[in-house]
Amino acid sequence: MNGRPAVLLACAVIGVASIFIACSRSREAVPESSTLPAETGARIDEAVAAYDVVRGALAEDRGDVKTSATELADAARLASVSAPATVRRPLEELSSAARRLAGLESSDLSDARKAFGDVSQALIAVLSAEPSLQQGRHVYECPMAKGYKKWVQVSEGVSNPYMGSDMLQCGTEADF
Numbered sequence: 001m002n003g004r005p006a007v008l009l010a011c012a013v014i015g016v017a018s019i020f021i022a023c024s025r026s027r028e029a030v031p032e033s034s035t036l037p038a039e040t041g042a043r044i045d046e047a048v049a050a051y052d053v054v055r056g057a058l059a060e061d062r063g064d065v066k067t068s069a070t071e072l073a074d075a076a077r078l079a080s081v082s083a084p085a086t087v088r089r090p091l092e093e094l095s096s097a098a099r100r101l102a103g104l105e106s107s108d109l110s111d112a113r114k115a116f117g118d119v120s121q122a123l124i125a126v127l128s129a130e131p132s133l134q135q136g137r138h139v140y141e142c143p144m145a146k147g148y149k150k151w152v153q154v155s156e157g158v159s160n161p162y163m164g165s166d167m168l169q170c171g172t173e174a175d176f
Helices: 004-029 038-059 066-082 085-102 109-129
Strands: 138-141 150-153 172-174
Touching: 038 066, 038 085, 038 109, 038 150, 066 085, 066 109, 085 109, 109 150
Parallel strands: none
Antiparallel strands: 138 150, 138 172
16 A cells, blocks of 8 residues: 555545634634624614713713713613513613613713713623624723723724813723
8 A cells, every 4th residue: 555545534634624723713703693683782772872972972071961861761771672681681770870861950060970970881781791782882991080980982992971071082992
C-alpha cells in the first residue's frame, strides 16, 4: 500500500474540522434571535423612542418631558401585555417609573433627572432580560451623576441627560 488512503482520510478529517470550526464561529457572530412576539418588540421600540426624546430633552436642560414620558409609560404597559414572563415584570416597572416622571408637578430639572434615573434603571432591566433588544442601543454611565448613573442611547457618543449642558460629554460606554 502506498499510504494514499491515509492521506485522503487525514485531509477529509481536517476539512470536516475546518468546516465545524467555521460554523461554530459564524454562529457566535450572529446576534441572538428574539423570543418576543412581534407586537411586543414593536411596542418596546416605541418605548425606547419616547425614552430617547426624554433623554434628549434633559441633555438640553429642558424639563418638557411629560408628553414623551406618558408615551413611554403607555408603550411599556402595552408591551407587557404580550411579553413573556422574563420581560413582563421589567416592562411593568418601566411603565410605572415613566408614569411617575410624567406626573411630576414641577418642571424642576433636578427632580426630572432623579425620576429619569428610575426610568433608565427599569429600561436597562428590560434590555438585559432580552439580549436581542440591546442591538443598536448603547448604555453610558456618568460617575458624576447623583442617584442612578446609567442611561440608554440609540446613538453613539455621550449626550448626558443627568448633567445636561454643564457636562454634556461626561460619561463612558458601559455594559447593560
